[in-house]
Amino acid sequence: MLPVGSAEPKEILRPGGNGYAKNSRKELVPVAADLGLDSSSGDLHEEVIVARGLEKTYADVRAVRGVDFTIRRGECFAFLGPNGAGKSSTIRMLSCLSPVSGGELTVLGQRADIGARRIKERLGIVSQDDNVDPDLSLMENLLVYAHYFGMPSAEARQHAEELLTFMQLEGRSKAAVRELSGGMRRRLVIARALMHRPDILVLDEPTTGLDPQARLLVWGAVQQLKAQGVTVVLTTHYMDEAERLADRLVVMDHGRILQEDAPRPLIERTVGREAVEIWHRQGDDQPYIAAAGDALLLSDRHGDTLVLYASEPGRIGQEFARQGLAPERMLVRPPNLEDVFLTLTGRDLRE
Amino acid sequence: MNGTSRLLRAAAAVWWRDFVAWRKFWRSSILLNFGEPLTNLLALGVGLGAYVAVMQGVSFLQFIAPGLLAVTAMNAVTFDAGFETYDKLNSSGVYAAMLTSPLTVPEIVLGEYLWEATRAILYGAVFFLVILAFGLVHSWWSLLLPLPLILFGVLFTAPALYVAAVARTHEQLFYYFSLVITPMFMFSGVFFPVAHLPWIVRDLIYILPLYHGVLLTRAMVLGQMAPSILWQFVWLIGYAALLAYLPVRALARRLTT
Numbered sequence: 001m002l003p004v005g006s007a008e009p010k011e012i013l014r015p016g017g018n019g020y021a022k023n024s025r026k027e028l029v030p031v032a033a034d035l036g037l038d039s040s041s042g043d044l045h046e047e048v049i050v051a052r053g054l055e056k057t058y059a060d061v062r063a064v065r066g067v068d069f070t071i072r073r074g075e076c077f078a079f080l081g082p083n084g085a086g087k088s089s090t091i092r093m094l095s096c097l098s099p100v101s102g103g104e105l106t107v108l109g110q111r112a113d114i115g116a117r118r119i120k121e122r123l124g125i126v127s128q129d130d131n132v133d134p135d136l137s138l139m140e141n142l143l144v145y146a147h148y149f150g151m152p153s154a155e156a157r158q159h160a161e162e163l164l165t166f167m168q169l170e171g172r173s174k175a176a177v178r179e180l181s182g183g184m185r186r187r188l189v190i191a192r193a194l195m196h197r198p199d200i201l202v203l204d205e206p207t208t209g210l211d212p213q214a215r216l217l218v219w220g221a222v223q224q225l226k227a228q229g230v231t232v233v234l235t236t237h238y239m240d241e242a243e244r245l246a247d248r249l250v251v252m253d254h255g256r257i258l259q260e261d262a263p264r265p266l267i268e269r270t271v272g273r274e275a276v277e278i279w280h281r282q283g284d285d286q287p288y289i290a291a292a293g294d295a296l297l298l299s300d301r302h303g304d305t306l307v308l309y310a311s312e313p314g315r316i317g318q319e320f321a322r323q324g325l326a327p328e329r330m331l332v333r334p335p336n337l338e339d340v341f342l343t344l345t346g347r348d349l350r351e
Numbered sequence: 352m353n354g355t356s357r358l359l360r361a362a363a364a365v366w367w368r369d370f371v372a373w374r375k376f377w378r379s380s381i382l383l384n385f386g387e388p389l390t391n392l393l394a395l396g397v398g399l400g401a402y403v404a405v406m407q408g409v410s411f412l413q414f415i416a417p418g419l420l421a422v423t424a425m426n427a428v429t430f431d432a433g434f435e436t437y438d439k440l441n442s443s444g445v446y447a448a449m450l451t452s453p454l455t456v457p458e459i460v461l462g463e464y465l466w467e468a469t470r471a472i473l474y475g476a477v478f479f480l481v482i483l484a485f486g487l488v489h490s491w492w493s494l495l496l497p498l499p500l501i502l503f504g505v506l507f508t509a510p511a512l513y514v515a516a517v518a519r520t521h522e523q524l525f526y527y528f529s530l531v532i533t534p535m536f537m538f539s540g541v542f543f544p545v546a547h548l549p550w551i552v553r554d555l556i557y558i559l560p561l562y563h564g565v566l567l568t569r570a571m572v573l574g575q576m577a578p579s580i581l582w583q584f585v586w587l588i589g590y591a592a593l594l595a596y597l598p599v600r601a602l603a604r605r606l607t608t
Contacts, residue, residue: 097450127447127451
C-alpha cells in the first residue's frame with residue numbers, strides 16, 4: 001500500500017545507507033537552501049537556548065526545580081529522564097507553550113515570557129500527542145498550518161510537497177488523516193513542524209509508540225535535518241535514541257539535572273568503558289566484586305543479573321581468569337546510556 | 352505589521368481552517384441544520400397555522416418564519432461552536448496545534464467568531480431562500496439580515512465556547528443546550544408576541560438576546576422597520592461586546608498550563 005520509498009524497507013532500515021540518504025538529501029536541498037543554515041552561514045556556536053535556574057510549578061507540584069542548560073546552534077540536545085522527571089515541562093516552557101514559573105529562559109535571543117510570538121515563528125514543535133487535524137487531508141494539514149504563520153499559499157504548497165516526500169508520505173497528500181497509521185501521523189506532525197522552515201526543531205518523545213521501522217525513519221529524518229544545520233531539541237526515555245541522535249544530553253530526575261555531557265564521555269565518566277553482566281541466582285556477589293578488585297568502578301544488581309562496570313576494558317575478565325572464577329553465564333559488552341540512566345536515576349518504577 | 356492587521360490575518364487563518372474542514376461535510380451539515388427549522392415551519396406554520404388565523408396582522412406562518420430564521424442561525428452557531436470547540440480541545444488537539452504556531456488564544460477566539468458569523472449568514476441565507484420560495488419575504492430590508500446574523504456569530508458563539516472550555520463531558524454541553532438554548536428558542540417571541548404576557552415574564556424575555564434578534568429579523572422580512580428597531584441592534588451589540596472576552600480566559604486556562 002505504501003508508495004515508493006516506504007515500499008523499500010531495506011532503504012529505510014539503513015538511514016545512513018546509500019539509497020535513502022542520497023534520496024533524502026536530494027529532496028532536502030530546497031529545505032536547506034531556504035533555511036540558509038548550511039555551515040557557511042550562521043554561527044554554529046551561537047547559544048540559541050539558555051536556561052538559568054529555570055523552574056516550573058503546577059498547583060502544588062514542583063515539576064522543574066531550577067535547571068541550567070545551554071543549547072547551541074546546529075546541535076542535537078536531548079533531555080533524558082524517567083516519566084515525571086520534568087523533561088516535558090522543560091521542553092514545553094522553551095516552546096512557549098507553558099509559562100515559566102521561575103528563573104530565566106532565553107530562546108533565539110528572546111525572553112520566553114515576553115517573546116513567545118517571535119520565538120514560535122522560528123520553532124518547529126512536535127508535541128507528544130499527534131495533534132494532526134482529523135478533519136483535513138495531509139496536504140490540507142500542512143497548508144492550513146503554513147497559513148497560521150502567514151506563509152504565501154504557492155510557496156506553502158511547493159514546500160508541503162517537498163516535506164511529504166521527505167517524510168515518505170508522498171502520494172498520500174489527499175488522504176484523510178483518519179486513515180493514517182501511528183507512524184504516519186507522527187511523520188506528518190514532523191513535516192508540519194517543518195513547514196515554516198524553523199531554526200529549531202523541538203521533539204517531545206518523537207518515537208514513543210512507534211514500530212522499529214517508523215523509529216528508524218524518524219531518526220533518519222532528524223539526522224538529515226541536523227546535517228542541514230537545524231538545531232534539534234528532544235526528550236526521550238529511549239537510551240538508544242539519545243545515544244544515536246544527541247550531541248549532548250542532560251539526564252533529569254525529580255525536576256533536576258543530574259548530569260550533562262556528550263553521550264560517550266558521560267558513559268565513560270559514569271559507568272566506565274566496559275560492562276560485565278553475570279547471571280546467577282540471588283546469592284553471594286561478593287566473590288565477583290572482590291575478584292574485580294580495583295578494576296571495578298561500580299556494581300549493580302537487578303533480578304538475577306549482577307552488572308560490574310570497569311574503567312578499563314578487559315580488566316575484569318583478566319582478574320576472573322587469574323583467580324579461577326568462571327561464571328556460568330557472562331556477557332561482556334560496552335556500557336551504554338541505559339547503564340548511566342539506571343545508575344543515576346535508580347531502578348524504582350515511576351508512576 | 353501593526354497589531355490590528357496581524358490580529359485580522361491570524362483570525363483569518365483560523366477561519367480558513369474551519370472553512371476547509373467544513374467544506375468536506377457541507378452538504379450533511381446544511382441538511383442537519385436545516386431539518387429542524389423547516390419541520391417547525393411546516394408543522395407549526397402550516398399545521399397549527401390553520402387554527403391560528405391571524406397574529407399581529409399577519410398569518411401565523413408569516414409570523415413565525417422570520418423568527419425561525421433567527422433560530423436557525425442561533426443553532427447553527429451554538430451547536431458548531433459547542434461541539435467543535437469541545438473536540439478541538441479534548442480530542443483532536445486542533446487548538447494545541449494552533450498554539451505551536453504564533454497564533455494566540457484571543458486570535459483563535461476572534462477567528463471562531465468570524466467563522467461562526469459566516470455560518471450564521473450561510474445557514475440563515477439557506478433558510479431565507481426557503482421562506483422566499485414560500486412567498487413569505489415582503490421587503491428589501493431583508494438585505495440587512497446579515498447584520499444581526501454577524502452579531503449572532505459573536506454573542507451566541509462566546510457562551511458556547513466558554514461552556515465547551517469548562518465542560519468536562521459531552522453531557523455537560525447538553526446542559527447548556529437544553530437549559531439555556533431551548534428555553535430561549537421557545538420564549539423569545541418566535542411563536543407568539545410577548546406583549547400580552549405578565550410584566551415579570553415579559554421583562555425576563557427582554558433579557559434574552561434571541562428575542563431582540565427575532566424582532567429584528569421579523570421587522571426586516573416583513574418590512575416593518577421603525578426607528579425604534581435600532582434599540583434591538585443596541586441590545587445585540589451590547590451582548591456581543593459583553594460576552595466577547597468571556598471565552599478567552601477559559602480557553603487560555605485550558606491550553607496554557
